[in-house]
Amino acid sequence: MIQRLKRIEGQVRGLQRMVEEEQSCSEILTQVAAARAALGGVAKAIFTTHSKACIQQALDDDGSMEAVEDLLQSLSHLIK
Numbered sequence: 094m095i096q097r098l099k100r101i102e103g104q105v106r107g108l109q110r111m112v113e114e115e116q117s118c119s120e121i122l123t124q125v126a127a128a129r130a131a132l133g134g135v136a137k138a139i140f141t142t143h144s145k146a147c148i149q150q151a152l153d154d155d156g157s158m159e160a161v162e163d164l165l166q167s168l169s170h171l172i173k
Contacts, residue, residue, distance in 0.1 A: 097135050104128040140171050 105128055111121050147164035151157050 094135065094138065097131065097138075101128060101131045101135070104131065136171055140167060143167055 104124065108121065108124050108128065111124060144164055144167070147160045147167075151160035151164075154160060
């Protein structure tokens with residue numbers, strides 16, 4: 094996960110450089126789309142791990158709604 098975030102950081106730095114160098118809008122937007130997609134992938138991976146933990150906690154706690162509510166809260170942040 095850290096490696097993926099470092100790659101995204103590099104993409105964002107590249108975007109900054111592209112803007113400073115006044116490269117074409119279409120090239121910049123292409124790179125923005127790539128960075129957004131990469132961040133989306135990280136978010137999905139983190140959400141998947143978190144979901145599994147919440148579900149396991151709910152099962153371990155005999156159907157605890159607190160863990161389910163935590164999961165739903167995380168989902169709402171992801172889909173905003």
